[in-house]
Amino acid sequence: MVIKQNILGLGVILISLFTMMAPMKAQAEYGDVVINNYADAAEMRPAVFPHWFHRIRFNCSVCHADLGFKFGAGKNEITMAKIIEGEFCGACHNGEIAWSIENCDVCHSGISGTPTQVKGSPLRASNIAAPK
Amino acid sequence: MYKLSVLILIASISGVFSLVASADSSNTFNRMLKPQAPANLPPAEDGLHDPDNPGTHMLQPPKEAFEGLVKAKWGNKVDWIKSIKTKKISPRHNASDAAPKPIIMNLNIVRQVKGSMPDVVFPHDRHTLLLACSNCHTGIFIPQKGANQMSMAAIMLGESCGKCHGAVAFPITTSTCKLCHSKPKAKNSVLKRSVTGS
Numbered sequence: 001m002v003i004k005q006n007i008l009g010l011g012v013i014l015i016s017l018f019t020m021m022a023p024m025k026a027q028a029e030y031g032d033v034v035i036n037n038y039a040d041a042a043e044m045r046p047a048v049f050p051h052w053f054h055r056i057r058f059n060c061s062v063c064h065a066d067l068g069f070k071f072g073a074g075k076n077e078i079t080m081a082k083i084i085e086g087e088f089c090g091a092c093h094n095g096e097i098a099w100s101i102e103n104c105d106v107c108h109s110g111i112s113g114t115p116t117q118v119k120g121s122p123l124r125a126s127n128i129a130a131p132k
Numbered sequence: 133m134y135k136l137s138v139l140i141l142i143a144s145i146s147g148v149f150s151l152v153a154s155a156d157s158s159n160t161f162n163r164m165l166k167p168q169a170p171a172n173l174p175p176a177e178d179g180l181h182d183p184d185n186p187g188t189h190m191l192q193p194p195k196e197a198f199e200g201l202v203k204a205k206w207g208n209k210v211d212w213i214k215s216i217k218t219k220k221i222s223p224r225h226n227a228s229d230a231a232p233k234p235i236i237m238n239l240n241i242v243r244q245v246k247g248s249m250p251d252v253v254f255p256h257d258r259h260t261l262l263l264a265c266s267n268c269h270t271g272i273f274i275p276q277k278g279a280n281q282m283s284m285a286a287i288m289l290g291e292s293c294g295k296c297h298g299a300v301a302f303p304i305t306t307s308t309c310k311l312c313h314s315k316p317k318a319k320n321s322v323l324k325r326s327v328t329g330s
Contacts, residue, residue, distance in 0.1 A: 027169045028180035029194050030207040031300040045182055051300050052194060052208050059223045059234060065264035066227065071295055097228055105187030110180060119180065121303030126290035
């Protein structure tokens, strides 16, 4: 029983390691999040949130505890109305902590049609499952 | 001297031929090991940002930001923990105020691992440096040693430790196994465990 479980676990690891060997295309930065629940439909480019850039400046808890961002690409249902009310990105992008939201295309910088996703490890099954 | 250069010429010609031949052949040296994709590309070239968007060109290229940080082989190619410990970066713990510092909890949780891999040590100190208790407790983990089911399969699916490790925190790669599996097992315990287990 224990051995069976181990074999199953190792199988998952091995399969995932093989998918890593598939030819790799140009790669976005690890942890970049594309947020596109509404942007495409509103004919805006999807928003791209760079984790690496923000984590140089802030601890995870600032966003994921103090500001209430849930873990999960697209899970927060961010809209511009909420942002101008000072929620989510608008808690900082308000002209005080960081530049304000007139700079539309600095956030809305993704290639149109890119679905909501996190550019995490290609080995993580939930990343593989995300539609291309 | 002359003979040598003829030899080199012959060798290089046959080298070219063997290259051509091997390109046609299905028996290449590395069939599955593909070359690594380039890392830390500037936004306009990363396949995610639209190069036709003016704002894309205002974004900072990751290479420029990572200059001087402690390097790693995985994820962003940055060792975030070491970069903080060596004060290369000092992320704020509050959105608008640089003064507050995180309260660090020193509590290691050892998880015995089935099979031959070293046991897993979960270090609270490194996590509370960056995260709040509420980020894990109780949404991802019940705060009780041994109370949570964990396995590599679940982690690879993006559950448990894999909620963060594989998305933002260091991913599961051959060079990171040892960061989690860091406590060597007592001698013979592997054998004993599998004998008693079957």
